Amino acid sequence: EAQVTQNPRYLITVTGKKLTVTCSQNMNHEYMSWYRQDPGLGLRQIYYSMNVEVTDKGDVPEGYKVSRKEKRNFPLILESPSPNQTSLYFCASSYSRGHGGNEKLFFGSGTQLSVL
Amino acid sequence: EDKVVQSPLSLVVHEGDTVTLNCSYEVTNFRSLLWYKQEKKAPTFLFMLTSSGIEKKSGRLSSILDKKELFSILNITATQTGDSAIYLCAVQNRDDKIIFGKGTRLHILP
Numbered sequence: 001e002a003q004v005t006q007n008p009r010y011l012i013t014v015t016g017k018k019l020t021v022t023c024s025q026n027m028n029h030e031y032m033s034w035y036r037q038d039p040g041l042g043l044r045q046i047y048y049s050m051n052v053e054v055t056d057k058g059d060v061p062e063g064y065k066v067s068r069k070e071k072r073n074f075p076l077i078l079e080s081p082s083p084n085q086t087s088l089y090f091c092a093s094s095y096s097r098g099h100g101g102n103e104k105l106f107f108g109s110g111t112q113l114s115v116l
Numbered sequence: 117e118d119k120v121v122q123s124p125l126s127l128v129v130h131e132g133d134t135v136t137l138n139c140s141y142e143v144t145n146f147r148s149l150l151w152y153k154q155e156k157k158a159p160t161f162l163f164m165l166t167s168s169g170i171e172k173k174s175g176r177l178s179s180i181l182d183k184k185e186l187f188s189i190l191n192i193t194a195t196q197t198g199d200s201a202i203y204l205c206a207v208q209n210r211d212d213k214i215i216f217g218k219g220t221r222l223h224i225l226p
Contacts, residue, residue, distance in 0.1 A: 033214070042218035043159075043204065050212065058213075090158060103148055103208055107158035 002027045006091050006108035013081055014116050021076045021111050023091030031094045032074040033058070033105070034066065036087040043090070049074055081115040088112050118143045120207050122217035130225045133195050137220045139205030140187040149181055149188050152204040154219070159204055162190070192222075200224045 004025045013019055025032065033048035035058075045058030049068040063085055065077040074093075078085060091108040123138045141149065148166045152159035163172040165181035165188060172179050176195075181188045192199055202219040209215075 031212070035216075040218065043206075043216035045214060045216075048212070048214075059215075104150065104161045104164060105152075105159075105206075105214075107160070110157045 002106070004091055004093050004106050004108040006089075006111050008111060009109060010112045012114045012116065015082055016080050019078050019081060019113075021078075021089060021091075021113070023074045023076065023108055024072050025074075025091075025093040025106070026072065027093065027095075027106065028071065029093035029095055029106070030071070032068065033092050034064070034074070034076045035090045035092065036060065036085075037090065037110075038087050046076070046089075081113075083115050086113060086115050118207075118209065118213070118215050120205055120215050120217035122203075122205050122220050124220060125218065126221045126223075128223045128225060129195060131195055131197060133224075134191065134193045135195060135222065137190040137192075137203050137205075137222070138187060139189070139217055141205075141207045141215075142186065143207045143209050143215060145210040146183065147208045147210050150206045150208070151179055151188070151190050152206065154202040154204055155200075162203075195224045197224045197226050 007022045030051045034046040035043045037043050044060045046064050047066040049055045052071050055066050089111045092105040094105045120141045150164045151162040163179045168183040176193045179190045200223050202221050204219045205217040207215050
């Protein structure tokens with residue numbers, strides 16, 4: 001089944017304790033992206049990646065890191081989480097845009113993160 | 117600054133009513149506009165629009181884009197309680213940036 005898999009679904013942690021949210025897709029998509037969703041603010045892009053070893057900042061990259069060592073995986077790293085990073089996080093993927101690919105995003109199920 | 121504005125932010129109607137959701141945008145180098153439905157968790161794709169005036173339709177849902185006036189509408193006819201969700205509008209530009217609106221929260225009363 002074609003899907004984007006995020007883990008964990010829920011995470012409660014404390015300020016400053018490094019964490020990683022994993023994202024994996026099985027559709028051979030070139031494009032992957034991370035979003036956070038907050039009440040009243042909608043979905044905001046954190047980082048995105050056009051392909052392996054290519055990553056770019058979105059609108060709210062501060063406090064986050066990503067890597068794209070393999071095509072299928074795009075982990076989100078919070079080196080020193082803070083309470084303002086409490087949010088619902090989504091990973092998404094799609095085919096490449098540069099080759100006229102389908103721009104429809106496939107979303108993971110989300111990770112609800114609480115930083116105390 | 118690129119932006120996508122959806123209206124209304126929230127809407128409550130009775131089952132059977134028809135609703136129109138709005139999405140206006142200001143984006144440099146527009147490529148496409150997409151609509152998503154978000155129920156419990158992950159948004160799911162509804163429509164992608166790239167050309168003005170061509171209606172996309174799926175069952176009771178339809179959408180159209182006006183590239184001159186920079187807006188799109190999503191229509192839902194004969195609404196059902198299962199249509200209750202947040203509807204998200206997103207615009208993509210030719211630099212691969214995707215900007216989402218804040219969404220319209222639709223609640224259908226039985």
